[in-house]
Amino acid sequence: MIPKQASPILQLDDVWKIYKMGQVQVPALRGVSISIDTGDFVAIIGASGSGKSTMMNLIGCLDLPTKGKVLLKGNDIAQLSESDLATFRGQTIGFIFQQYNLIQSMTALQNVLLPLEFLEIPDRKAHERALEILDLVGLADKIYHLPSQLSGGQQQRVSIARCLAADPEIILADEPTGALDSETGKQILTMMQRLWKEQGKTVIMVTHDLHWAEFARTRITLKDGLVLHHK
Amino acid sequence: MKLIKCVRHAFDMVVHSKLRSWLTILGIVIGVAAVIAIGSLGSGLQSNINQQLSSLGGDLLTITAGHSRGGNIFTMRGPGREGGGFDASSTQSADAPALTRTDVQALRGMPDIMTIDTQIRGSVKVTYQDKTGTISLTGVDQRFWSQITTETLLEGRMLGPADQNVVVIGSRLASSYFTHPVGINQMITIGNSAFRVVGILDDQSTSIYMPLQMAYQVIDDKTNGVYDTIIVRIRDQDLLDETIAKIDNKMMLARHVTDKTKDFTITSRAQAQETRAATMQTMNMFLMAIAAVSLIVGSVGIANTMFTSVMEKTKEIGIMKAIGARNKDIMLIFLLNAGLIGLVGGLLGIFFGTILSGMLPALMGNVGFFRSGATVSLHAMLVALAVSIGVGVLAGIIPAYQASRLKPVDALRFE
Numbered sequence: 001m002i003p004k005q006a007s008p009i010l011q012l013d014d015v016w017k018i019y020k021m022g023q024v025q026v027p028a029l030r031g032v033s034i035s036i037d038t039g040d041f042v043a044i045i046g047a048s049g050s051g052k053s054t055m056m057n058l059i060g061c062l063d064l065p066t067k068g069k070v071l072l073k074g075n076d077i078a079q080l081s082e083s084d085l086a087t088f089r090g091q092t093i094g095f096i097f098q099q100y101n102l103i104q105s106m107t108a109l110q111n112v113l114l115p116l117e118f119l120e121i122p123d124r125k126a127h128e129r130a131l132e133i134l135d136l137v138g139l140a141d142k143i144y145h146l147p148s149q150l151s152g153g154q155q156q157r158v159s160i161a162r163c164l165a166a167d168p169e170i171i172l173a174d175e176p177t178g179a180l181d182s183e184t185g186k187q188i189l190t191m192m193q194r195l196w197k198e199q200g201k202t203v204i205m206v207t208h209d210l211h212w213a214e215f216a217r218t219r220i221t222l223k224d225g226l227v228l229h230h231k
Numbered sequence: 232m233k234l235i236k237c238v239r240h241a242f243d244m245v246v247h248s249k250l251r252s253w254l255t256i257l258g259i260v261i262g263v264a265a266v267i268a269i270g271s272l273g274s275g276l277q278s279n280i281n282q283q284l285s286s287l288g289g290d291l292l293t294i295t296a297g298h299s300r301g302g303n304i305f306t307m308r309g310p311g312r313e314g315g316g317f318d319a320s321s322t323q324s325a326d327a328p329a330l331t332r333t334d335v336q337a338l339r340g341m342p343d344i345m346t347i348d349t350q351i352r353g354s355v356k357v358t359y360q361d362k363t364g365t366i367s368l369t370g371v372d373q374r375f376w377s378q379i380t381t382e383t384l385l386e387g388r389m390l391g392p393a394d395q396n397v398v399v400i401g402s403r404l405a406s407s408y409f410t411h412p413v414g415i416n417q418m419i420t421i422g423n424s425a426f427r428v429v430g431i432l433d434d435q436s437t438s439i440y441m442p443l444q445m446a447y448q449v450i451d452d453k454t455n456g457v458y459d460t461i462i463v464r465i466r467d468q469d470l471l472d473e474t475i476a477k478i479d480n481k482m483m484l485a486r487h488v489t490d491k492t493k494d495f496t497i498t499s500r501a502q503a504q505e506t507r508a509a510t511m512q513t514m515n516m517f518l519m520a521i522a523a524v525s526l527i528v529g530s531v532g533i534a535n536t537m538f539t540s541v542m543e544k545t546k547e548i549g550i551m552k553a554i555g556a557r558n559k560d561i562m563l564i565f566l567l568n569a570g571l572i573g574l575v576g577g578l579l580g581i582f583f584g585t586i587l588s589g590m591l592p593a594l595m596g597n598v599g600f601f602r603s604g605a606t607v608s609l610h611a612m613l614v615a616l617a618v619s620i621g622v623g624v625l626a627g628i629i630p631a632y633q634a635s636r637l638k639p640v641d642a643l644r645f646e
Contacts, residue, residue: 057640060553062552062553062639062640062643063639063640082558083557083559086552086555086556086557086558087555087557089553089554089555090554090555091555095553097643101553101643102550103547103550103551105243114551114554115554115555117233117236118232118556118557118560119555120233162554166555
């Protein structure tokens with residue numbers, strides 16, 4: 001069941017994430033509490049080991065906190081069944097990864113269709129939607145190309161198209177420009193900014209680069225598993 | 232995810248790992264082909280035996296002098312060979328009281344018996360044109376032989392009641408034994424007498440059949456009125472065992488013997504064939520079990536491939552889960568992948584198994600039982616297909632479950 005929308009869209013309430021490395025316990029997040037409003041563009045900034053990837057996994061419902069609550073649209077993600085969480089994730093969050101994470105054996109079109117197949121959208125409607133999105137990201141002429149036949153920037157645009165296919169409310173980007181040159185990176189960021197401004201998406205971007213963080217409206221800085229700044 | 236989409240993704244997985252998939256499929260193909268070939272050969276032999284049982288003398292009993300205390304001795308004979316499945320000379324000892332007219336008289340009064348044929352057998356010298364050879368000859372009661380024999384004619388006619396110096400011969404004797412082929416109405420010399428060939432049997436044998444009275448003259452050491460074999464056709468094949476018991480009693484009374492001093496043997500072709508069928512079935516089951524082992528090895532191959540596949544696709548599983556795949560979607564895709572390998576293996580196995588079973592008679596040297604060939608039934612094909620898919624799915628359960636339980640965060644991190 002998809003819960004009703006609440007504002008703020010995402011809340012982390014005293015969230016701890018502790019990894020066990022043999023006998024040693026390593027805390028990646030130490031009692032983090034943040035709130036992200038619907039329609040905001042947030043950059044989560046931090047150096048390597050600051051806990052930003054852990055935070056992204058929790059925000060993206062890919063992992064559960066050791067302690068504390070992650071509330072997505074007012075729902076505690078730890079209380080949802082795995083199946084409901086998967087569907088909820090598929091409908092609410094679109095992922096953009098640093099390494100694009102496209103399925104190599106599938107064409108651009110098939111990659112974009114995949115989330116729609118999981119949501120059991122009728123074929124014709126899904127097809128129309130995928131073509132529309134691929135056109136939006138400027139890849140209408142490359143729909144039958146395999147990822148290996150596309151440049152890094154083009155692959156990231158397929159990844160954005162896949163993320164938008166199910167029309168999610170939140171776009172979660174993990175170092176989206178990390179594998180791109182600065183010019184292509186700028187194009188991708190501009191595209192994300194347009195999604196935020198023109199389509200009203202909530203965009204959450206994890207980055208270690210302050211330059212790219214300038215594109216966001218809100219910046220949350222993490223250090224050693226704690227929130228350093230939130231502005 | 233809809234089932235049809237899962238099937239497509241499973242199919243893509245098979246296609247995209249061609250070599251590994253095909254090697255796995257090969258394992259199943261070998262197993263299924265072996266099961267199909269052996270199974271069909273078995274059922275072919277079985278149906279052949281059943282056919283013999285119903286059409287070729289299942290209602291015939293052979294009575295011979297002498298008795299083996301160890302139980303009945305069955306000598307297997309293929310179709311189209313006269314003699315009722317028992318070779319008299321092998322068990323009849325020199326001093327065993329022979330079968331005589333008295334025995335035939337005793338049997339004649341029995342309502343369970345339709346026809347009685349008396350026979351003697353021996354080796355004779357046969358000459359045709361310039362070539363002479365020693366051949367087994369059977370003297371038969373020509374009034375009844377044509378009603379009782381399981382032989383069929385290639386040419387000419389059977390022996391008739393008024394026949395004297397005539398013979399019916401086997402087709403090999405007619406076609407290739409002598410320097411020149413022997414045709415209908417041609418004369419051959421047996422002993423010192425000339426006989427006209429009136430019929431050629433469709434049996435690939437070198438046998439010779441002639442009227443009983445003439446046989447007494449040409450075979451040495453045979454006394455008129457003494458028989459090697461009495462063959463009877465019974466009225467009701469369904470009452471085989473009861474009829475045998477009745478004949479047994481009647482013969483014991485006529486010959487003044489008891490169970491302990493019994494001096495004759497009754498053998499039934501049906502019983503002999505049933506024993507043969509049972510032996511064949513046991514042998515078939517044994518061979519099937521060996522073939523099934525190769526199918527099990529094939530299924531281990533599927534499991535191995537699936538585990539490798541899950542490992543290889545860990546990252547993809549993570550991606551799929553991140554974009555909305557549920558555990559059951561992943562489970563279904565991997566299970567269908569394993570099932571597809573089983574299905575393709577099964578189909579190819581049936582194909583090659585059918586070809587192999589067609590070739591088996593030739594591979595076995597076209598001899599004995601294997602000459603009958605093999606038949607692959609639709610039922611066997613469907614069972615083989617169901618088993619191969621089942622084996623695939625079964626082998627895929629654990630890897631598929633493992634794949635479905637992968638945590639997205641761990642799977643995404645996998646390189």
